[in-house]
Amino acid sequence: MKQNVFVYNTLTRTKEEFIPFDAPYVGMYVCGPTVYSDAHLGNARTYISFDLIFRYLTHLGYKVRYVRNITDAGHLEGDADEGEDKISKKAKLAKLEPMEIVQKYSTGFHDVMRTFNVLPPSIEPTATGHIIEQIELVKIMLERGYAYEVNGSVYFDVEKYNNTQDYGILSGRHLEDLLTNTRTLGGQDEKRGKLDFALWIKAKPEHLMKWPSPWSMGFPGWHLECSAMSHKYLGEQFDIHGGGLDLIPTHHTNEVAQNVACYGKSPAKYWVHTNMLTVNGQKMSKSLGNSFLPHELFSGDNLILNKGYSPMTVRFFMLQAHYRSTLDFSNDAMEASEKGFKRLMNACTLIDSLKPSVETEVEIQPLLTRCYEALNDDFNSPILIAELFEASRIINSVHDNKLKIDEANLELLKAVINTFVTNILGLKNEQSSSDELPQVLDFVVNLRNEAKINRDYATSDKIRDGLQKIGFQLKDSKEGTTWNKV
Numbered sequence: 272m273k274q275n276v277f278v279y280n281t282l283t284r285t286k287e288e289f290i291p292f293d294a295p296y297v298g299m300y301v302c303g304p305t306v307y308s309d310a311h312l313g314n315a316r317t318y319i320s321f322d323l324i325f326r327y328l329t330h331l332g333y334k335v336r337y338v339r340n341i342t343d344a345g346h347l348e349g350d351a352d353e354g355e356d357k358i359s360k361k362a363k364l365a366k367l368e369p370m371e372i373v374q375k376y377s378t379g380f381h382d383v384m385r386t387f388n389v390l391p392p393s394i395e396p397t398a399t400g401h402i403i404e405q406i407e408l409v410k411i412m413l414e415r416g417y418a419y420e421v422n423g424s425v426y427f428d429v430e431k432y433n434n435t436q437d438y439g440i441l442s443g444r445h446l447e448d449l450l451t452n453t454r455t456l457g458g459q460d461e462k463r464g465k466l467d468f469a470l471w472i473k474a475k476p477e478h479l480m481k482w483p484s485p486w487s488m489g490f491p492g493w494h495l496e497c498s499a500m501s502h503k504y505l506g507e508q509f510d511i512h513g514g515g516l517d518l519i520p521t522h523h524t525n526e527v528a529q530n531v532a533c534y535g536k537s538p539a540k541y542w543v544h545t546n547m548l549t550v551n552g553q554k555m556s557k558s559l560g561n562s563f564l565p566h567e568l569f570s571g572d573n574l575i576l577n578k579g580y581s582p583m584t585v586r587f588f589m590l591q592a593h594y595r596s597t598l599d600f601s602n603d604a605m606e607a608s609e610k611g612f613k614r615l616m617n618a619c620t621l622i623d624s625l626k627p628s629v630e631t632e633v634e635i636q637p638l639l640t641r642c643y644e645a646l647n648d649d650f651n652s653p654i655l656i657a658e659l660f661e662a663s664r665i666i667n668s669v670h671d672n673k674l675k676i677d678e679a680n681l682e683l684l685k686a687v688i689n690t691f692v693t694n695i696l697g698l699k700n701e702q703s704s705s706d707e708l709p710q711v712l713d714f715v716v717n718l719r720n721e722a723k724i725n726r727d728y729a730t731s732d733k734i735r736d737g738l739q740k741i742g743f744q745l746k747d748s749k750e751g752t753t754w755n756k757v
């Protein structure tokens with residue numbers, strides 16, 4: 272079914288019709304995590320938002336190549352190239368190899384993504400796996416006069432670039448404003464201009480992660496990896512580039528400059544940015560004491576949480592806000608989402624037991640159309656969820672015999688639930704069969720006891736051995752039979 276999707280483009284600050292360069296192929300690059308600490312909820316929100324976009328475009332029949340990188344080198348503590356490499360610093364503190372830090376937090380990040388039912392990207396490249404490609408980009412920028420070398424480090428010349436290009440095109444800020452609002456260079460600084468940024472950094476002797484290059488033993492600047500990897504896997508120009516809103520002023524601005532300097536083209540047609548997660552109206556941060564990790568949110572093991580919430584409740588909560596709005600976390604909001612999610616899941620379970628009537632008092636086609644309209648309007652998940660609550664209301668009314676639905680409309684209603692709840696919003700019922708497993712086991716144990724009473728030992732042994740094979744051990748005692756998992 273052809274749908275006209277409109278997407279808000281940060282570059283033009285308008286909603287534009289989504290027309291890929293080479294449909295049905297779509298290239299999407301999203302800046303991934305720097306793996307030096309546990310994945311936090313703000314990150315989770317960003318990747319859940321892009322998961323929705325990935326799922327919807329795929330549902331519409333686009334063949335999406337989704338590239339989401341892992342930053343495992345070159346990300347310094349400060350945005351203006353100051354401080355230590357975040358991963359090296361952590362490795363030194365923990366007396367570990369940097370790659371042990373990378374492995375630990377990459378695994379943790381993947382676990383969190385899986386828990387939130389976020390689909391893996393098509394390619395997940397790492398910065399350390401693309402040092403050669405990054406060095407090649409630095410060479411091109413030096414050749415084309417957009418970069419200069421000082422004492423083994425290479426910097427991007429922002430003012431020179433801005434003579435022919437608009438450096439602030441993505442943020443909408445002019446170079447003059449940016450210059451006034453940036454600190455003055457110190458005497459030690461090797462940079463020529465205040466806004467210049469590092470492409471290659473000469474490593475100090477104690478620096479742990481470094482590679483040979485034509486300029487020095489060193490490491491790439493953080494922004495470079497995304498230019499190198501998006502170009503390698505998606506080409507000079509691709510359709511969507513995404514990330515959190517906080518990446519616009521520096522990381523994405525510098526990425527655009529690097530790509531234009533190398534290839535004469537801005538890399539992406541649509542720039543999509545997700546908004547921040549706040550807690551009780553304040554920015555979530557460790558220093559404010561209002562931050563918590565995904566696993567603390569699941570268990571409720573944090574002072575600001577009244578209780579724990581299931582991963583799907585959290586996913587639902589996040590999708591109840593549009594990705595461009597700030598999302599404020601509070602216990603009240605979470606509890607409201609938990610109720611809403613249960614209501615939706617109950618309806619999803621109930622739909623299978625509905626019996627069609629010969630006549631119908633409800634038409635589902637308009638509802639289906641409205642679900643598509645919601646997502647076509649810049650992936651508006653809160654509007655979609657409101658429509659799905661309307662679907663739940665219909666399901667409940669049919670179940671209570673207050674509304675008649677014929678077979679064709681019932682099938683369409685099932686398709687709405689399956690398509691939008693399961694496939695596109697990526698929500699699943701957590702009350703899975705495993706929750707009822709104890710009851711099922713008790714039932715089987717009772718059957719075995721009946722067999723024993725009837726002296727049907729062949730059957731009772733068969734049940735015991737069968738359970739043993741799938742990992743459940745039965746123990747007979749005077750009080751009765753108990754089971755446990757082995």
Ligand SMILES: [Zn+2]
Nearest residue numbers: 302303497522
């Ligand atoms: Zn990036």
